């Protein structure tokens with residue numbers, strides 16, 4: 001029982017018999033089977049399968065978690081454990097362009113706070129908020145593994161590095177104008193079309 005009196009039943013043995021089967025579009029189902037076959041143990045496919053559900057639902061939902069759990073014959077709570085650990089799985093709705101600013105020490109020492117403050121001013125959003133037109137959202141996250149090019153951020157599935165206010169201003173303007181597809185599709189196994197003629201680390 002939690003502090004606010006809610007009671008959770010954690011099923012540690014298997015999939016709840018009351019969970020209705022979840023089915024995603026044929027392409028997603030086919031891709032999931034392909035991925036599962038690549039691993040000696042099916043449960044090792046949990047992360048790519050979470051990406052497939054996120055691609056389908058736009059965020060991690062209970063239905064998506066149930067789909068992964070059913071595919072991998074594991075308890076939904078174990079799928080939630082993975083989904084809630086990693087910030088690349090969205091637990092609440094995000095904008096079409098979701099900016100994740102790294103705030104861990106190397107990025108902090110090289111100006112991550114200024115990056116966050118700039119986004120707060122420029123987009124009029126606090127971390128965790130989505131813009132009214134649904135275009136933008138941003139949040140601060142821990143190390144994204146690109147410490148050597150700090151400060152940096154990830155927009156959808158693409159890194160932008162060595163950031164400054166000038167670079168961010170130019171980058172946001174180009175995204176608003178070109179509306180690139182910055183998401184990696186696990187179903188198609190490819191990154192969408194990025195900013196044309198604009199290598200990700202060299203915006204201006």
Ligand code: FES
Nearest residue numbers: 102107143146147
């Ligand atoms: S500290 Fe920012 S990417 Fe590692």
